[in-house]
Amino acid sequence: GPSPLLGAAAVLGTTAVGARWWRAHPLGAAGRGVSAPVVPPSAPRDPELDPLCRAWAETNGSKDGKVPGSRLTGRADDAHTTTFDVVLRPGAHTVEDLVTHRVRLAGGLGVDADRVLFAPGRRGQGANRARLTIIHTDPVADTRLFTAPRVDDGTIRGVGRSIDGSGEVDVLMWDDGGTVPTAVVGSTGGGKSGATNILTTAALSTGVLNLLYADPKGNSSTALASRARVAVIGKQNVLALPRLVTAILAARAQIAAEAGSDLIFPSEQVPGWMFLHDEYSFVAHDPKVAALWTETVNTVRALGIWLVGLNQSQGQAAWGGDHARSAFASQVVAFRTNSKSSSDLVPGLLFDPAELPLNDGRPRRPVPGMAVHAHLDAPVRWDWLPSDADAARMVSKGLTAPALTASAAFDRYFAQPALHPLDEAAVTAVLGPPVGGRWQVGGLGGTHTLGDDDSVAGGAAGGAAVVVAAGRGARRAPWGSRASRASRASADGESAAAVELAASAVVLSPVQAEVLALVAGGTATTGALVDAVTASKAAVHDALDALIGYGRIIRVVRGRYQVVDLSRREENPAAGDCRLNDGDVDLEGSVDDARRV
Incomplete structure (x- = not known):
């Protein structure tokens, strides 16, 4: 049976027999410590085993595919995308072919077309290289509101x-x-x-x-x-x-x-x-x-x-x-x-x-x-x-x-600065002086008119042109002509009669045309016009002043207006202006000629 003598004999015998193996072991008599095992680097993913690479080779890169002879390699994954290098057959295809057939190529991979992107290859790789990106997580699925410009x-x-x-x-x-x-x-x-x-x-x-x-x-x-x-x-x-x-x-x-x-x-x-x-x-x-x-x-x-x-x-x-x-x-x-x-x-x-x-x-x-x-x-x-x-x-x-x-x-x-003086002069030369620091041609609340080189027609609401009829020989209105026409003419030394005759050729803005039509239809008071016109109160008052300056309406009493009948105008020497009963007037004559007419 077991005894202390037998145990001691077993220990000594085992030590004697296994001494050389003990000396060779890392924990043995040599005293060498334990070191971490050396793990060889993992082999790159085999394209033959990657399901996307195999799908590309079997469909898109096959002889019946859109880019035969092509293959995928160099897979890389991140939080949102999976990317590959696309190796195309030299001299046969380029990235433009991939872009053109993007939907069919996505179908070959079994991926939604809007999740597949193609781009040129990295610089130096050659024209037969491209990059394929497959989006698997949408980072912009939620709408982001605009909060401030940067x-x-x-x-x-x-x-x-x-x-x-x-x-x-x-x-x-x-x-x-x-x-x-x-x-x-x-x-x-x-x-x-x-x-x-x-x-x-x-x-x-x-x-x-x-x-x-x-x-x-x-x-x-x-x-x-x-x-x-x-x-x-x-x-x-x-x-x-x-x-x-x-x-x-x-x-x-x-x-x-x-x-x-x-x-x-x-x-x-x-x-x-x-x-x-x-x-x-x-x-x-x-x-x-x-x-x-x-x-x-x-x-x-x-x-x-x-x-x-x-x-x-x-x-x-x-x-x-x-x-x-x-x-x-x-x-x-x-x-x-x-x-x-x-x-x-x-x-x-x-x-x-x-x-x-x-x-x-x-x-x-x-x-x-x-x-x-x-x-x-x-x-x-x-x-x-x-x-x-x-x-x-x-x-x-x-x-x-x-x-x-x-x-x-x-x-x-909106922080629009004051115009450069040359810019302001250019716009004013075409459209006339600004109204409230700006110019608006057409539309609701339009303040100016604009024509082309061959016509005096300006833009009205809906694109229709409203032109006041003029007699033969009448002058054209200047670009963007407005109520200030009379004052400019007077400053140039023209008579009031010539100014009134030239005013018959002006182009009415949309607001002026609307006000004129309302006055002609019987809406004669300022309050009624402000309520009826689609423009602002200030625009209505400006239109009334302009129409009076053009000689199209007169102020009968304060706050009441009446359309002027051009066919029944008569000369009023006491007032110092010229009233016409015939539209066939040549404005190129002198002021005295105009008065005699």
Whole structure:
């Protein structure tokens, strides 16, 4: 049985037999410590075993696929995306082929098309390389409200977020090479107008830009029309806009010449302009307009004018030709379009805007704010600046009212500086003196008129022209003629009779035409006119004064007016003016000739 002697013998025997193994063991007599095991590096993922690589090889890279002979390699994963290097068969395909067939290639991978992005390969890899990004987690699923403009040295910061998780996106107004003409395209409902409100708010918050707003549609943004330094509303008025734009460009060129600089930037000393042209397709068919804007876009870079053109389509016809469209395309923001317009219509678009996502409702509508920026790899979701109507709908649905709406942003951040004297002189020469520090041609509350080189017709509401009939030989009214015509003529030494005869050729503004029609219809008192006219009280009083100056109405008693019957005018020598009974009058004669007539 067991005994102490037997135990001692077992220990000694085991020690003697296993001594050499004990000396070789790390814990043995040699005293070597324990070290961490050396783990060899993991082998790179075998593309043959990656399900996405296998799917690509079996479909897209097969002989029946869109890019036969291609393969995926170099997989990398992050919080939002999975990326691969695409190796294309040399001399057969490039990244443009991948962009063109993006939807079919996404189908080959079994992935939603709006989650698949292609971009050029890394520099130095060769033209047969590209990058594939598959988005698996959407970082911009929730709408982000616009709260305040952020502008840094001509760059509008953080207008939106990239859907691949790469961060915020900026819009450039100017850089070291001058201003950057910008095109914003997209169909109704995609977010084009909301993005424009953000751009305008940010641009005018700098305090170094004035806004010239052209709206041929007539109802695109009443908030901008009532706040812009110069607003031209209505299709006929915008067709006549080239004269005004030409005058401003000439003034800017003179400013640059006097400063001895080939390039001027907007500053407090020399404020610049933002030219915002809404719905450009409404006037793109006119050769004169297309030629003017094409030339303008190509020259404003050096003149401190940031030009932003809005349109429904990328097609050549919607821009008046390829030259005009490419002139606007220095920087492109494309929202979803209804037509299948290929992305190669505008240089630098790596994602077709016709393929931006739709919501799941019926009918399916564009996801608001989703856009494609030229030269960016992934689509962008813009921030949202709600209108007052949007805010009211949110409250009615029990949602929290937004902290900022479009009209509140305009009121808070519009900081239009005083015009440079040469700019003011150019606008005044075309439109006449400002009213309340601004000029508005057409639209509700219009203050001025604008015609073209061949006609005295000005823009009225709805694009109709209202022209007071004149006899043969009568003079044309000057550009933007208003009630001050009589005082200017008197200062030049013309007689009251000649002034009255010339006034019969003036163009009435929309408010003046409306007041004249109401007085002719029997609405004769000031209070009744103010209640009946759609314009403000001040605009009605200005229109009454202008019509009296034109000789179209008279003040019978205080606060009551009557239309003048031109066919029954008689000479009134005591009053010192000339009354006509025949419209066939030559104004080129002397004052005495006019009195005899």
